[in-house]
Amino acid sequence: MLNQVTYIAGVLVLLCGSQTLAMDVDRGTCDANMTAIRDLDMKRYGGLWYPILSSLRYSKHTPKCLAISIDQDVRGKYVIKKSEIDQKSGNVVRRDVNVVSVDATDGKYSLELKTSPEGIDVYVLDTDYETFAIQHTCLEVDDIISLKWSVIMTRDRLPTSDIILKVRNSAKLSGIDLKKVVTIPQTGCRNYFTHI
Template structure:
């Protein structure tokens, strides 16, 4: 029975691995432990509002979408809604709800729940609340890990100072060296995502 289960799991892995490789960044070993990197005393009120995606690792959820925005609205002191709007072939909206992993520590580590999908743990590695936020997620699978990374900002474009700050944080955390996709945020192409048409 165990041998049959192992064969089936290897077959599933063999079939899914190309799709996963295209959709997340695959790394060897365990997920990093950014113990001191997530935000202490994370403030949901300051975090609320609209965020525009600037960069990301490609992922299954967003595929090759552009114009991604996330509208964050506080539910209570420990949770918030995050409505992701994007343009694949046509504008789409995905509703998610996130809550602190540890409501006592409130350190920017969250569980995110989307309809019909497993819960996803993700961390806000760095933010100044007013300009940018860097979010990261990692799932371990056998002896590899699948990472997702998002860089978002309060505006569709960032200035050089903000870019330098973001790149410094990514470098300190050994992130963003490969496979970062710059989001297409052309105002004309994105108008029906940024505003209702």
């Protein structure tokens, strides 16, 4: 069980920032009322996203200028490319994670895990493809505890107040507790984050 938790935390560090400390931990199984979108169109979902809110807790600093790009490689496989500013050095840090499968009907894609051939499922709770997306992951460990992570992303690094209001309303309807999210700083980021 501890190996699973450690490896999952490692994947989230790759995806969500080098200072990731923990996901929400609850007793029991994952929430049954979390529903993902149907007919996820991964081609439309691909491209550049900027995480603006996350339910992850960070040990020292929240990642700055975090950007995620969902791209297809020459084989047609999806790869998630993440970049952020290292808080100590100020350098750009980049990491990649492979998507092993996409289940459009269930509104999810699975990230590669060395310890599990199925990978870790990421559910798209809501998106309009053009302005925002809400993702959620919940992992049950031996039916004793559940580890949860949610992230709210926008296509614009600095979204308008209208988009932020729309996203917050959608997050509430999706079952995200906005009291548990932290803001990911996106101000003062250089143009080289336009393309990862």
